[in-house]
Structure formats: structure tokens, C-alpha cells
Amino acid sequence: MDVLPGLLQGAAVALTPINLLWCFLGVVLGTAVGVMPGLGPPATIAMLLPLTFQMNPTSAIIMLAGIYYGAKYGGSTTSILLNVPGESASVVTCLDGFAMAKRGRAGAALGIAAIASFIAGTFGVLGLMLTAPPLARAALAFSSPEYFALMVLGLAMVVLLAGTSLVKALLAMLVGLWIASVGTDLFTATSRFTFGHSELLDGIDFVVVAIGVFALGEVLANMESGHAAAMLPVPTGLRNLLPSRAELKACRFAFVNGSVVGFLIGVLPGAGSTIASFLSYGVEKAVSRHPERFGTGVPEGVAAPEGANNSETGGALVPMLTLAIPGSATTAILLAALILWGFKPGPLMIQEHPTMFWGLVVSMYVGNVMLLVLNLPLIPLFAQILRLPAYILYPVIFGVSIVGVYSVSGSQFDVAMLVGFGLLGYLMRKLDYPAAPLILGLVLGDSMERALRQSLMMSQGDLGILISRPIAAVILALAVIVLGIPSLRRANAWRMKAIG
Amino acid sequence: MGRGRPKRGDVVSGAVVAGLGLYIIMEARRWEYLGADGPGPGFFPLWYGIAMLALALLLVATSVGGGSPASPAEGRRREIGRALVAWVALAVCAGLATLLGFLLAFGLFTLFVVAVMYRRPLLPAVAVAVGCAVAFYLLFPVALNVALPKGVLGF
Amino acid sequence: MLRALVVLLAVGLGLPASAAGQGFKPSKPIEFVVHTGPGGGNDVLARFIATAMGKEKLLPVRMQITNKPGGGGLTALAYLVEKQGQPHTIGTFTGVWITTTLMRAEAKVTVKDLTPVVRLALEPAVIVVKHDAPYKTLKEFIDAAKGNPGQLKQSGGSIGSRDWVIRQLLTRHTGAQWAFISFPGGGERIAALLGGHVQMMVIEPQEAGEHIRGGGMRVLAQIADRRLPGFPGVPTLKEAGFDIPIVPVVRGIVAPPGAPREVVAYWEDVFVRLAQTATWKKYLEDNQFEDGFQRSAEFGAFVDRFSEMMRGLLREAGVNVVR
Numbered sequence: 001m002d003v004l005p006g007l008l009q010g011a012a013v014a015l016t017p018i019n020l021l022w023c024f025l026g027v028v029l030g031t032a033v034g035v036m037p038g039l040g041p042p043a044t045i046a047m048l049l050p051l052t053f054q055m056n057p058t059s060a061i062i063m064l065a066g067i068y069y070g071a072k073y074g075g076s077t078t079s080i081l082l083n084v085p086g087e088s089a090s091v092v093t094c095l096d097g098f099a100m101a102k103r104g105r106a107g108a109a110l111g112i113a114a115i116a117s118f119i120a121g122t123f124g125v126l127g128l129m130l131t132a133p134p135l136a137r138a139a140l141a142f143s144s145p146e147y148f149a150l151m152v153l154g155l156a157m158v159v160l161l162a163g164t165s166l167v168k169a170l171l172a173m174l175v176g177l178w179i180a181s182v183g184t185d186l187f188t189a190t191s192r193f194t195f196g197h198s199e200l201l202d203g204i205d206f207v208v209v210a211i212g213v214f215a216l217g218e219v220l221a222n223m224e225s226g227h228a229a230a231m232l233p234v235p236t237g238l239r240n241l242l243p244s245r246a247e248l249k250a251c252r253f254a255f256v257n258g259s260v261v262g263f264l265i266g267v268l269p270g271a272g273s274t275i276a277s278f279l280s281y282g283v284e285k286a287v288s289r290h291p292e293r294f295g296t297g298v299p300e301g302v303a304a305p306e307g308a309n310n311s312e313t314g315g316a317l318v319p320m321l322t323l324a325i326p327g328s329a330t331t332a333i334l335l336a337a338l339i340l341w342g343f344k345p346g347p348l349m350i351q352e353h354p355t356m357f358w359g360l361v362v363s364m365y366v367g368n369v370m371l372l373v374l375n376l377p378l379i380p381l382f383a384q385i386l387r388l389p390a391y392i393l394y395p396v397i398f399g400v401s402i403v404g405v406y407s408v409s410g411s412q413f414d415v416a417m418l419v420g421f422g423l424l425g426y427l428m429r430k431l432d433y434p435a436a437p438l439i440l441g442l443v444l445g446d447s448m449e450r451a452l453r454q455s456l457m458m459s460q461g462d463l464g465i466l467i468s469r470p471i472a473a474v475i476l477a478l479a480v481i482v483l484g485i486p487s488l489r490r491a492n493a494w495r496m497k498a499i500g
Numbered sequence: 501m502g503r504g505r506p507k508r509g510d511v512v513s514g515a516v517v518a519g520l521g522l523y524i525i526m527e528a529r530r531w532e533y534l535g536a537d538g539p540g541p542g543f544f545p546l547w548y549g550i551a552m553l554a555l556a557l558l559l560v561a562t563s564v565g566g567g568s569p570a571s572p573a574e575g576r577r578r579e580i581g582r583a584l585v586a587w588v589a590l591a592v593c594a595g596l597a598t599l600l601g602f603l604l605a606f607g608l609f610t611l612f613v614v615a616v617m618y619r620r621p622l623l624p625a626v627a628v629a630v631g632c633a634v635a636f637y638l639l640f641p642v643a644l645n646v647a648l649p650k651g652v653l654g655f
Numbered sequence: 656m657l658r659a660l661v662v663l664l665a666v667g668l669g670l671p672a673s674a675a676g677q678g679f680k681p682s683k684p685i686e687f688v689v690h691t692g693p694g695g696g697n698d699v700l701a702r703f704i705a706t707a708m709g710k711e712k713l714l715p716v717r718m719q720i721t722n723k724p725g726g727g728g729l730t731a732l733a734y735l736v737e738k739q740g741q742p743h744t745i746g747t748f749t750g751v752w753i754t755t756t757l758m759r760a761e762a763k764v765t766v767k768d769l770t771p772v773v774r775l776a777l778e779p780a781v782i783v784v785k786h787d788a789p790y791k792t793l794k795e796f797i798d799a800a801k802g803n804p805g806q807l808k809q810s811g812g813s814i815g816s817r818d819w820v821i822r823q824l825l826t827r828h829t830g831a832q833w834a835f836i837s838f839p840g841g842g843e844r845i846a847a848l849l850g851g852h853v854q855m856m857v858i859e860p861q862e863a864g865e866h867i868r869g870g871g872m873r874v875l876a877q878i879a880d881r882r883l884p885g886f887p888g889v890p891t892l893k894e895a896g897f898d899i900p901i902v903p904v905v906r907g908i909v910a911p912p913g914a915p916r917e918v919v920a921y922w923e924d925v926f927v928r929l930a931q932t933a934t935w936k937k938y939l940e941d942n943q944f945e946d947g948f949q950r951s952a953e954f955g956a957f958v959d960r961f962s963e964m965m966r967g968l969l970r971e972a973g974v975n976v977v978r
Binding site: 167168178185190192223224226399430432453 | 597
């Protein structure tokens with residue numbers, strides 16, 4: 001792929017006024033969709049598909065892609081301001097983002113999220129542009145044993161998310177694994193833990209659990225006191241609305257971390273943006289000089305996961321455009337859209353339709369810039385939400401949560417489960433069980449079990465396959481290192497104390 | 501540091517989770533552990549069930565013994581009560597939504613929260629409840645074309 | 656409350672008018688139920704049908720897609736059954752529904768409860784291997800499998816899916832044994848094949864088409880009664896020497912239970928006309944579907960035969976069949 005001529009070709013297409021307009025529309029719509037918990041890009045794109053038949057396909061994909069990565073920008077807003085994850089990957093942003101808001105740094109958190117998203121999103125597009133075909137082929141070397149190792153690495157991150165009690169964190173993770181098993185076993189079609197309800201055959205939707213445990217749990221905890229005052233300190237003055245120099249400086253590594261981790265995970269069809277956010281957060285915490293402050297509102301705890309879930313979009317487009325392999329629900333429907341418009345996605349698509357590919361690439365650069373420009377000035381506006389008194393804000397959060405969950409599946413059963421998980425979230429808060437490991441277990445449990453069983457089927461029962469393949473072995477070694485970090489740190493601290 | 505009192509919350513929650521672990525183990529035993537092609541559906545649940553049971557019992561044991569030193573202030577009865585009342589109201593709202601439709605149920609719920617839980621005077625409370633319901637109506641079905649849960653009566 | 660009463664009255668008054676033999680004509684948007692989420696196989700088909708209906712002006716009203724994913728079709732199935740008596744609701748149907756209801760105790764309703772309208776298309780499939788695999792014909796693959804029982808691997812969907820059924824039929828017929836590894840998404844199955852982690856897979860022709868053209872895959876045989884236009888040089892299973900039943904993926908249209916005769920006749924007529932349009936024929940060609948058009952009665956009989964066959968196959972494979 002010749003980059004320069006490609007870029008020129010793409011610019012000729014993407015920078016036309018009409019396509020700029022479509023790009024703008026896409027990113028604005030995407031941001032709005034991302035802010036809404038539950039409602040996500042797949043449903044929105046599906047709704048817009050009939051309209052796109054009247055359009056030029058390149059313009060259409062520019063707009064739809066705008067929705068895709070725009071939603072990632074929007075997802076951080078409610079995570080930071082209300083502890084409501086707008087998108088499944090935004091769950092990790094809730095951890096430090098909301099903590100920053102509680103300290104009055106909501107504006108700064110939103111700003112860091114926007115900047116990290118911009119840097120990482122641009123990196124993702126660069127990666128897509130420069131490495132797509134060879135990277136896609138390299139990613140084919142990843143199969144079940146490697147995915148298993150990756151999931152183990154993800155779960156090993158629990159020790160980094162543990163907080164005060166490792167036992168409770170592990171228990172939360174195990175409960176997450178259990179919730180993940182609810183549903184139909186892929187290999188034998190056995191129903192597990194469905195209690196006879198056909199609604200549970202597909203398992204419990206992640207969104208239901210995340211919103212219930214995080215958002216509802218938080219609001220219920222806040223309703224303990226009868227104070228009608230605003231929930232969080234409202235930041236005033238420009239200084240409080242934007243990140244400070246020191247905060248930006250602290251995020252330097254996080255920007256890189258988020259970009260790289262997110263992109264690479266995105267390229268793997270079997271791993272998604274939630275895993276990318278968790279891994280990036282874990283890496284950041286692992287290399288930090290002050291890991292114990294994570295969770296209390298450190299800017300890099302926002303920058304890393306937000307960056308990761310943005311560059312993941314660029315990464316996910318790699319297998320989709322080069323091999324017609326979708327890695328997520330959104331890329332699946334984008335693929336369906338391409339087919340409906342008459343393209344034939346596959347290994348030859350980029351060569352045969354360079355205008356579309358390069359037009360899309362250039363529009364993604366432009367889209368990221370648009371999003372940064374849009375989001376930064378909106379921060380003071382969003383921060384005003386915090387002014388609302390508790391008795392208005394809390395019912396609204398409850399209402400938005402219910403509507404968000406209902407919009408995903410249209411199921412009252414899911415709403416009932418949401419309410420149940422809300423209670424669980426509250427109880428966990430009171431009893432000091434950390435919520436992040438539960439989410440981690442939920443996200444990884446299914447994939448990990450599948451990868452393990454697929455691997456053993458491939459090797460006919462030989463456990464060796466899990467460690468004998470080079471990539472898998474390296475990742476597992478990393479997991480062991482991660483598990484060892486707390487002990488290493490403790491030993492180091494003890495040593496320091498002994499010396500000093 | 502120093503030893504705390506036996507933490508009742510930890511003991512009870514530990515016991516509950518241990519019970520869950522036991523249930524998982526029993527269910528997992530019903531399914532195939534190792535099939536012809538590889539581990540069966542019972543494999544994974546059995547192991548995390550065992551881990552859950554073991555860790556939960558460990559938690560109970562250490563809590564009874566003295567508990568972990570750091571823990572949040574145990575909420576007082578009244579505050580926990582308020583939160584639980586709010587939760588029950590939410591559950592009722594969700595249940596009513598199947599009958600009355602979301603907008604009506606949500607309006608009632610908001611009224612309850614504002615007037616009863618936060619003790620605002622009745623008229624502003626009604627205004628807030630109606631205002632929120634209308635806002636939701638305008639935002640979701642009208643502007644965004646997102647369906648709201650409909651009740652039997654068709655709202 | 657008042658509004659509900661008014662609606663009840665209107666419906667009550669409206670019923671006799673249509674039962675008077677006028678024939679049914681839709682008067683409000685049609686609800687078109689799909690059992691996958693946006694982007695899934697049936698969703699794409701339904702959206703195409705909706706667009707084609709509009710283009711060819713076959714309906715006086717528009718069609719709206721309602722996604723009811725979940726449970727391998729059970730959610731959509733239950734929803735359609737709930738809509739009993741509603742002539743403005745129809746749904747897309749795939750053979751998966753039959754398999755799911757056979758295996759799942761959670762299913763409270765079955766396909767037999769619904770009213771079959773028309774069968775539209777049959778999706779054939781092809782058997783592919785990676786382009787550098789040592790097998791040039793299906794026979795070579797089967798022989799290799801016989802020589803190394805359990806060593807070769809096929810990637811596919813879950814138990815009861817068409818690729819699993821093909822594997823059951825082939826292994827039973829030839830005595831060869833190979834592993835079947837389930838992956839939840841088509842993308843992962845393809846990735847497993849292209850990455851060399853599995854040796855063979857069954858795949859829809861249009862998905863394979865681009866990979867074959869790009870040189871990544873090689874087709875060994877096609878699962879169809881006649882050679883597909885897109886694969887003139889590839890033998891069918893029968894031609895390759897393996898005379899097993901061709902298991903198609905069936906796509907059709909169904910209506911809620913007990914739909915009155917004139918409603919069924921109306922829909923049959925609409926779809927007959929759709930099937931005759933050039934737009935539809937092109938769609939079949941582009942997607943390499945076989946035209947399996949059948950009217951309601953024939954379709955109903957087909958559903959029964961298919962259920963019997965699946966029941967037998969599942970039982971044989973040791974899968975728990977609940978009805």
C-alpha cells in the first residue's frame with residue numbers, strides 16, 4: 001500500500017464539503033449515542049441503514065464510522081459525571097473518572113478523556129493506515145491458546161484492582177465468572193443457571209450488570225443521606241474545568257499505553273474494547289510510582305482506558321477491512337452495511353476499492369479532530385449537570401438507566417435484573433467488595449472458558465498447548481509477573497523501610 | 501492497626517457467598533465434567549465454585565477472628581434504611597411500569613422520591629415529577645425514536 | 656384508559672368488516688420480526704425485503720424491522736406467538752428455530768404453533784480448506800481423517816447448527832473422525848482456518864467468495880443439489896461420492912398462530928410477486944442462494960419433515976431432545 005498517494009486520494013474524497021458534513025453528523029450522533037447508557041452504535045447504525053441506501057457508499061461509511069468512534073468519546077461523559085458507564089468499555093473510566101469528579105476535578109477528567117481519546121484515536125487510524133494487511137495476517141497467529149493466555153493476563157489484573165482486601169476482590173471476580181456462565185454453553189448447548197427462563201438463555205447482558213452495580217449502586221448509597229444538595233462539587237473557573245499542566249504531564253505514559261494496547265487488542269477479533277480498557281488500566285497501574293492512588297482519582301487512570309477504547313476502533317477496522325472478519329457487534333453491522341451496499345469485503349477489498357478505504361482513513365483523522373474541538377468546549381456545559389439537586393438528578397439517573405437497558409433488548413426482564421443488580425451494587429459498596437473485579441470476571445469469564453475448551457479440543461486434551469506456543473507462553477509469563485507485582489512492591493517497601 | 505471487632509457484615513456476606521459456591525458446585529456436578537472432545541460444561545463452574553467456597557470460608561474465618569483493619573464506617577441503621585426504601589421504590593416502579601407504562605410509573609416514583617424522601621413540598625414535587633416524565637417522553641420516543649417500556653394500558 | 660376503550664371499540668367494529676370476505680389489506684405499518692440483532696443474517700434479509708417491497712411498490716404501507724434477538728430464535732418465536740390475531744405482524748424464519756425448540760426445555764412455544772406463509776430461499780454451503788492445505792478433494796480430506804482419527808479439526812457453530820449437522824452426516828457415512836470446535840462468530844471461525852489452527856470449515860458461498868478470489872481458501876465440495884453458478888468447477892457432495900442428505904439453511908416467512916385464510920393468502924400473494932421481480936432474482940444471485948420458493952401448505956409439510964430429520968440426527972449424536 002503506497003501511503004502518500006493513498007492519502008491524497010483519500011483527502012480528495014474526505015475533504016469535500018458534503019463528506020465533511022456527513023463526518024460531522026456521524027461524530028455528533030455518535031457522541032450523543034455514547035453518552036446514553038445502553039444505547040449503542042450497533043442499534044443506531046441499524047436504524048440509519050435504510051437512509052444510507054440513498055447515499056454514496058463512501059459518504060455512508062464515513063458517517064457510520066463517525067458514529068462508531070464518536071460513541072467512544074461520549075461514553076466517558078456519564079462515566080465521569082455520574083458513574084454511569086455509557087458504553088461497556090467506559091466501565092473502567094468510571095473508576096478514576098468519577099473519583100476525580102468527586103474531588104471537584106470533573107472538568108479536568110473530561111478534558112483528559114477527550115485528549116486521550118484524540119491521541120489514541122489518531123494513533124489507531126495511523127496504525128490502520130500503515131499496517132493493516134500485514135498486521136491482520138499476523139493476528140491470524142492468535143487462536144484459542146493465545147486468547148486464553150490473554151484472558152488469564154486480564155484476570156491477573158485483579159490483584160492490581162484489589163484495594164484493601166484481596167479475598168473480597170477475588171470473591172467479586174468469581175461471582176463475575178459465575179454471572180458470565182449463565183446461559184447456553186456454546187459447545188454442548190447445555191443450559192447453565194437459567195432457572196428455566198428463556199430470557200437467560202443468552203446470558204445476562206453486561207450493560208445490565210454494569211449500570212446496575214455502578215450507577216444504581218452509587219445512587220442508592222448517596223440516597224442514604226437526605227441532603228438535597230448537589231451530589232458533587234461543581235467545578236468553577238477555567239482552572240477547574242480543564243486539566244492542569246501537572247495532570248497532563250502525569251498522563252504522558254498513559255497516552256502511549258492506551259493508544260498501543262487499545263490498537264493491538266482491537267486487531268484481535270476475539271478481544272474487545274472492554275478488555276483493552278482493563279488491560280491498559282492495569283498496565284498503567286503496574287508501572288506507576290504511586291499505584292495505591294489509583295481508584296482515588298488519578299488522571300492517568302482516566303487517560304489509559306479512555307485512550308485504549310478509542311484506538312481499539314482503529315484496530316478493529318483492521319481485520320474487518322482486510323479479512324472481512326468482524327471483531328465486535330459494531331464492526332459486524334458495518335460489515336453487513338458494506339455487503340448491502342454492494343461491496344464484497346475480503347482480502348481484495350482495499351486493493352479494489354482504494355478510494356473508499358483511503359477516504360475512510362482520512363475522514364477518521366478529520367473526525368477525531370472534530371470530536372476534540374466539539375468536546376472540549378462542551379465540558380463546562382456538561383459539568384452543569386452536576387448542579388442539579390439530588391432529588392432531580394437521582395430519579396433522572398434511575399430513569400435513564402432503565403431506558404438505556406430497555407433500549408438494548410426491549411425486555412422487561414432485563415429491567416428487573418437491572419434493579420436486582422442495583423441492590424447488589426449497593427450491598428457491595430456497604431460491605432467493601434470492589435466492583436471492578438466483578439465486571440472483570442463477567443467480561444472475561446465467558447471468553448476464557450471458551451478459549452480453554454477450544455484449546456483442549458485442538459490439542460485433544462493435551463494441556464501443553466497452553467504454554468508450548470510462543471505467543472501464549474509470553475503472555476502467560478506476563479501474567480505471572482503481574483501476579484507477583486504486589487509482593488514485589490511489598491518486599492521493596494519493606495526493604496526501603498529497613499534501610500531508611 | 502490492631503484487631504477490630506468481628507465484622508458482622510463480612511461474616512454474613514462470606515457465609516452467603518459460601519452458600520452460592522456450594523450451590524454452584526452442586527449444579528456443576530450435574531453436568532458433564534470431561535466430555536469426549538474436551539472439558540464439558542461442568543468443568544469451569546466446578547472449579548470456580550470450589551474457589552468461591554474456599555475463599556468465602558476463609559473470609560468468614562478471618563472476620564470472626566478479628567476482621568481486616570481497614571473498612572468503611574458501618575452505616576447506621578437509619579441511613580441504610582433510607583437507601584433500602586429507595587431501592588424498594590425503584591423495584592415497585594419497575595414493576596408498575598409493566599402495568600402502567602414507564603412514563604406513569606416513573607412519574608410516580610419521582611414524586612415519591614422528591615416529596616417523601618427529600619421532603620420537598622407537594623406542589624414543586626408534582627411539578628418535578630411531571631417535568632421529568634415529559635422530558636423523558638420528549639427525549640426518548642419523540643426525539644431519539646427509542647421505545648419506552650409500555651404497560652398493559654398502553655402508555 | 657379512555658384511549659384503550661376507544662381502541663377496543665374500533666377493533667371490535669373493524670373485525671366484522673374484514674371477515675365479510677373483503678380480503679385483507681394492511682392499513683398500518685407492518686411489523687417484521689427478526690430473530691437476530693442488527694447486522695445478523697436474517698436482519699440483512701429482512702431489511703432487503705423491506706427495501707425491495709418499497710421499491711417494487713408491493714405494499715400499500717411500509718415495513719418496520721423489529722429485532723428480537725436471543726435464545727437461538729426463542730425470543731422472536733415467543734413474540735410472534737404473543738401477536739396472535741395480528742395480521743400486521745410477520746417474521747423471518749430460519750431452520751435454527753426448529754433445532755432450538757427441539758433441544759431447549761425453556762421453549763414454551765414451538766414452530767408448529769406458527770402459521771407458515773412462504774419458504775423463500777435455501778442457502779447452500781461450501782466445504783473449504785486453507786489454500787496451502789494438502790487436500791485437493793474432499794475424498795483426500797476424508798482419507799486423511801481416517802488415517803489420523805481425531806487429529807483434523809473443523810471450526811463451526813454450536814451443536815445443531817448446519818455445519819455440525821454436516822459433520823455428523825459425513826462422519827456417520829464415511830466412518831472418519833475429526834474434531835469439531837465451536838466458535839461463536841463467523842469471523843472467528845474464518846480466522847481459525849486462515850491461521851492454520853483448524854483444517855476445514857463449512858461456510859456460506861458469499862462469505863467464502865472473496866477469500867477464494869483472494870487466494871486464501873480452496874473449495875473442496877459444495878453442499879447443494881446442483882452446482883452453483885459461482886462454483887462451476889467444484890463437485891457437489893453427491894458428485895464427490897458422498898451421498899448424504901443436503902441440509903440447507905432455510906429462510907422463510909411465518910405469521911402468528913391461527914392467521915386467517917385471507918391474511919395468509921394476501922401474504923403469499925405479495926411474496927409470490929416479490930419472488931418474480933428482477934430485484935429479488937438479483938438478490939438470490941448475488942448471495943448465491945437457491946430459489947426454494949414454496950407456498951404455505953408445502954412449506955408447512957417441509958417444516959415437519961425437517962423437524963423429524965433433525966430430531967433423528969440429534970438423538971443419534973447423543974444430544975438431549977426434549978420434544
